[in-house]
Amino acid sequence: MSEKIKNFLAGARAEIPLLIGVFPFGMIYGALALNAGLSKAAAQGMSATVFAGSAQFITAQLVHENTPGFVIVLTIAVVNLRHMLYSASLAPYIASLSTRWKALLSYLLTDEAYAPTIIHYEKQGITPYAHWFWLGAGFTLWFNWQVSTALGIFLGTAIPESWSLDFALPLTFIAMVVPVLKNQPAIAAALSAGVVALIAYSLPYRLGLILAALVGIAAGTLLEGRKSSGRMLSPKGML
Amino acid sequence: MNIWLVMLLGGLITFLIRFSFIYLFGRFEIPETIRKALHYVPPAVLSAIVFPELFLRDGTLNVSLENTSLLAGLVAILVAWFTKNTLITIIAGMVALFLLQFFL
Numbered sequence: 043m044s045e046k047i048k049n050f051l052a053g054a055r056a057e058i059p060l061l062i063g064v065f066p067f068g069m070i071y072g073a074l075a076l077n078a079g080l081s082k083a084a085a086q087g088m089s090a091t092v093f094a095g096s097a098q099f100i101t102a103q104l105v106h107e108n109t110p111g112f113v114i115v116l117t118i119a120v121v122n123l124r125h126m127l128y129s130a131s132l133a134p135y136i137a138s139l140s141t142r143w144k145a146l147l148s149y150l151l152t153d154e155a156y157a158p159t160i161i162h163y164e165k166q167g168i169t170p171y172a173h174w175f176w177l178g179a180g181f182t183l184w185f186n187w188q189v190s191t192a193l194g195i196f197l198g199t200a201i202p203e204s205w206s207l208d209f210a211l212p213l214t215f216i217a218m219v220v221p222v223l224k225n226q227p228a229i230a231a232a233l234s235a236g237v238v239a240l241i242a243y244s245l246p247y248r249l250g251l252i253l254a255a256l257v258g259i260a261a262g263t264l265l266e267g268r269k270s271s272g273r274m275l276s277p278k279g280m281l
Numbered sequence: 282m283n284i285w286l287v288m289l290l291g292g293l294i295t296f297l298i299r300f301s302f303i304y305l306f307g308r309f310e311i312p313e314t315i316r317k318a319l320h321y322v323p324p325a326v327l328s329a330i331v332f333p334e335l336f337l338r339d340g341t342l343n344v345s346l347e348n349t350s351l352l353a354g355l356v357a358i359l360v361a362w363f364t365k366n367t368l369i370t371i372i373a374g375m376v377a378l379f380l381l382q383f384f385l
Contacts, residue, residue, distance in 0.1 A: 110282065122299075127319055137307065212354065235332075261325075
């Protein structure tokens with residue numbers, strides 16, 4: 043077996059434990075996106091274009107509320123900004139690769155691909171085919187995300203409308219946000235953003251959402267700066 | 282804006298964010314403040330979406346026992362806190378909403 047394939051399979055294997063969480067999540071996304079009013083093709087298409095769990099759930103919710111397109115795009119950008127950290131963290135390991143490789147690996151750089159890949163690099167350092175590990179982990183996640191979305195869409199068509207499934211979207215967000223509230227700055231970010239979202243709800247184009255997010259981010263950052271100098275208190279972005 | 286255009290633009294921006302520092306490596310570093318701030322994006326954005334869903338009924342604040350979404354949401358928050366499990370949280374919240382709507 044060539045070194046490339048060996049690394050690819052090692053990456054795929056490292057991804058398997060993460061799939062236990064990802065697969066049902068993809069199915070829930072597929073079913074809820076349909077329920078929120080997206081067409082089957084759009085629900086599936088978003089898993090290929092945006093390819094980022096939390097941003098996709100949020101987009102479905104915003105489409106459901108008839109939010110203007112530019113606010114949705116802006117929100118996707120804010121939600122996915124954290125990927126800059128992953129990009130910066132993995133950049134030194136693939137500095138010598140071609141731009142085409144860098145672009146492909148960037149497309150596959152989700153939370154769940156980042157985690158095993160950075161662990162692999164930190165353990166093994168840069169080996170000639172280490173980027174095949176990243177490709178293996180990323181592709182395995184990508185493939186399962188597409189399949190689970192499709193399954194969710196399929197199941198979603200079978201769920202009767204009277205079940206008021208639209209409440210499942212905010213519930214999904216609650217399930218994502220609560221475990222992140224591990225320290226005071228994170229709690230302050232959540233509470234201040236929530237309160238501003240209520241006060242600013244009537245702003246046009248649902249810009250209150252963006253305003254609330256910015257206030258929350260600022261509150262968390264300021265509080266962390268005051269509480270500690272240098273010590274990392276931040277929650278790990280596991281979305 | 283057409284939903285497909287939204288998705289393509291959203292996808293393009295997401296890709297550019299992921300590509301950013303891989304492409305810029307050696308030319309630019311993330312300032313420390315931004316690095317810190319990025320950790321607070323998830324709690325801030327998610328709460329900004331959840332709060333109006335729970336507290337507002339037809340655009341006005343409703344903090345009462347009649348607001349079944351708020352009560353069911355509080356149940357979900359407790360369940361999420363103790364289980365840290367997405368699926369269980371969703372099911373608990375949906376069951377709570379169903380029961381509250383039925384009994385209240």
